Amino acid sequence: MVGNKNKVLKLSTAGSVDDGKSTLIGRILYDTHSLTDDKLEAIERSSKQKGYDYLDFSLATDGLVAEREQGITIDVAHIYFSTPNRSYIIADTPGHVEYTRNMVTGTSTSQVSIILIDARKGVIEQTKRHFFINNLLRTKEIVVAVNKMDLIDFNQEKYNAIVEDFKLLISGSDYQNQNITFIPVSALHGDNVVDKSENLAWFKGSTMMEHLENIRLEDIQEEAKARFQVQTVIRPKTEEFHDFRGYAGKLKGGELKVGDDVTVLPSGRKTQIKTISFFDQQYLSASKGSSITITLMDDVNVSRGDLIVKSAELPKESKTIMAKICWMDNKPLEAASTYFLQHGVKLVKSKVKSINHKISTDTTGATEKVSQLNMNDLGLVEIQLAQPIHFDAYDENKGNGAFILVDTKSNTTAGVGFIL
Amino acid sequence: MNEKVINNPLEDEAIYICREVAGQFDKPVILFSGGKDSITLVRLAQKAFYPAKIPFPLLHIDTGHNFPETIEFRDQLVKELDLELHVHYVQDNIDAGNVQEESGKYASRNMLQTDSLLQAIEKHGFDACIGGARRDEEKARAKERVFSVRDDFGQWDEKNQRPEVFDMLNGRIDFGQNVRVFPISNWTELDVWSYIQQEKMEIPSIYFAHKRKVFERDGMIWSAHDEYVFREDDELVVEKIVRFRTVGDMSCTAAVESLAFDIDKVVEEIAASSISERGARIDDKRSEAAMEKRKQQGYF
Numbered sequence: 043m044v045g046n047k048n049k050v051l052k053l054s055t056a057g058s059v060d061d062g063k064s065t066l067i068g069r070i071l072y073d074t075h076s077l078t079d080d081k082l083e084a085i086e087r088s089s090k091q092k093g094y095d096y097l098d099f100s101l102a103t104d105g106l107v108a109e110r111e112q113g114i115t116i117d118v119a120h121i122y123f124s125t126p127n128r129s130y131i132i133a134d135t136p137g138h139v140e141y142t143r144n145m146v147t148g149t150s151t152s153q154v155s156i157i158l159i160d161a162r163k164g165v166i167e168q169t170k171r172h173f174f175i176n177n178l179l180r181t182k183e184i185v186v187a188v189n190k191m192d193l194i195d196f197n198q199e200k201y202n203a204i205v206e207d208f209k210l211l212i213s214g215s216d217y218q219n220q221n222i223t224f225i226p227v228s229a230l231h232g233d234n235v236v237d238k239s240e241n242l243a244w245f246k247g248s249t250m251m252e253h254l255e256n257i258r259l260e261d262i263q264e265e266a267k268a269r270f271q272v273q274t275v276i277r278p279k280t281e282e283f284h285d286f287r288g289y290a291g292k293l294k295g296g297e298l299k300v301g302d303d304v305t306v307l308p309s310g311r312k313t314q315i316k317t318i319s320f321f322d323q324q325y326l327s328a329s330k331g332s333s334i335t336i337t338l339m340d341d342v343n344v345s346r347g348d349l350i351v352k353s354a355e356l357p358k359e360s361k362t363i364m365a366k367i368c369w370m371d372n373k374p375l376e377a378a379s380t381y382f383l384q385h386g387v388k389l390v391k392s393k394v395k396s397i398n399h400k401i402s403t404d405t406t407g408a409t410e411k412v413s414q415l416n417m418n419d420l421g422l423v424e425i426q427l428a429q430p431i432h433f434d435a436y437d438e439n440k441g442n443g444a445f446i447l448v449d450t451k452s453n454t455t456a457g458v459g460f461i462l
Numbered sequence: 463m464n465e466k467v468i469n470n471p472l473e474d475e476a477i478y479i480c481r482e483v484a485g486q487f488d489k490p491v492i493l494f495s496g497g498k499d500s501i502t503l504v505r506l507a508q509k510a511f512y513p514a515k516i517p518f519p520l521l522h523i524d525t526g527h528n529f530p531e532t533i534e535f536r537d538q539l540v541k542e543l544d545l546e547l548h549v550h551y552v553q554d555n556i557d558a559g560n561v562q563e564e565s566g567k568y569a570s571r572n573m574l575q576t577d578s579l580l581q582a583i584e585k586h587g588f589d590a591c592i593g594g595a596r597r598d599e600e601k602a603r604a605k606e607r608v609f610s611v612r613d614d615f616g617q618w619d620e621k622n623q624r625p626e627v628f629d630m631l632n633g634r635i636d637f638g639q640n641v642r643v644f645p646i647s648n649w650t651e652l653d654v655w656s657y658i659q660q661e662k663m664e665i666p667s668i669y670f671a672h673k674r675k676v677f678e679r680d681g682m683i684w685s686a687h688d689e690y691v692f693r694e695d696d697e698l699v700v701e702k703i704v705r706f707r708t709v710g711d712m713s714c715t716a717a718v719e720s721l722a723f724d725i726d727k728v729v730e731e732i733a734a735s736s737i738s739e740r741g742a743r744i745d746d747k748r749s750e751a752a753m754e755k756r757k758q759q760g761y762f
Contacts, residue, residue: 288513455625
């Protein structure tokens, strides 16, 4: 829109409460002129009230009364800004271990993650956990912002040492195709966030915003097999569209074209794509991410939750799955407990067969035998389903390899799973 | 025939959300105020279900302080798209003694809408209410979910919101509960205007520059409509060329001086603007935590 029509980049930010993450975001908003006058006034007022002698940009991002008083960020906050190039959405999440689930949530909707390091502390337990989560979620593009460079005199040796430490984490990871970029910054004073700085003249790379602006979506989106899950069946039953029977949904993974040989699951019926439309226009093809309506050549029985795929690219089908689960509920996950498993839009009854082990999020790969998963724990779990689902391994197809577990009594989203 | 569907990620996402509502709920409704956000919602719903009709009715909580232009617009839209419209009047609640009208310089019926909304939900048995709220509007909305579960009293507990991982939406509720749905959560004010421009949508005339009798107070410009807007004798009425950037009730919405007579000019003006949209809403200025407090009470 206004030239940014197809260009939205979703970022997630993670850092410890003291790493200056909220300040970094506030600084980005300020330097890209995205802070409106009245918001700026509110920050100036608040900063003065608190007795700060600088502008506390973190005040621009904390949104709920309770946490503003505590001075830390809770939950996932969404912040919007844009440049002439495109629009950005930041999912700002807390850094502490008690909010691992929030970080998983925020990262799940993002295309780029910004991991923040306090230059005085270097790589700490929290950094490892953030890196680990981004690995788990297979985030393609990571920016490691080494912040508070002003507090270490913008020292190049110290910065390099931090980069080396972080690279040790990378070498041990099982996701080798990540793009990881290191950038030294000072969010408080603005060095290298949007504008280059004299203090960091030794750094030859781009500033953070320059780097973000240069990321091309086509480079970071995964190439996966087309998966079209039906959300709703459209039957106008009007004079004009008497026999029209369209299947509406969001196409994921890859492209679909008119004429493609497809299979409808779970029935297994084979047919071809007759038409692809978006609103009142028909198209020859649709790429991943489009919310479209398709019709099929044959009169096949299709309902909500069914999956339409290319016949030559069938997903896996099973009533038993192994998955890494991030637990999000107060009530622990225990073996033999039952939950609804929601795979995309399809809901099936499920039962936890076993909890194999808890997985450490410190990147060591350490595991621990446990009898339950508590909130924020990550574990390897085997689940039995009442009906089969049609899935891909998460690492091969993000859009078809994840699910959520819904508590049958409280209805809450209790956990998220990544299918192996 | 066109080659390939052009992706507009924000539009694709909003349509996906509307379709999820149809798939998960029995009696959804679109909360319609006649403002640009709810008009955009209706357009998105139209696109989501085409060539079928929008499968939801509209609900308008009429405070009685609406700009007449938005009422006209609402009726025209409903007729054009052949939609079912329910209107609940805050005045009825005031007359019945259920709620009390505010008085004084900053009196508005904004807070009173909540009761009427809750009553309407109960009367019709709506289980999902689709609204045009956006996260960029205001801090408390920045953390709102796309599917926001409310209890029997329409109340929102910020500590108990469901995680929304990937795009998976969990709308499971018990009888008596209700979900508020926000398909344009990720749209900014500029995104909405650009969409209106791109789609060549009709919107109420008050969004465009026009001559109006106004008066000034606290550095803001108010419509001189004595029936709904309280005015002191020493606040003189003058005629200015203004437009409304946001459309709440006449009693709590300020105008801005503007020469943006058409949509292209409006978009330009918004893009260059340095005051946020809700900066002109006195109901938010009352306290920084105003919105959060209202949501805790069941406000939309």
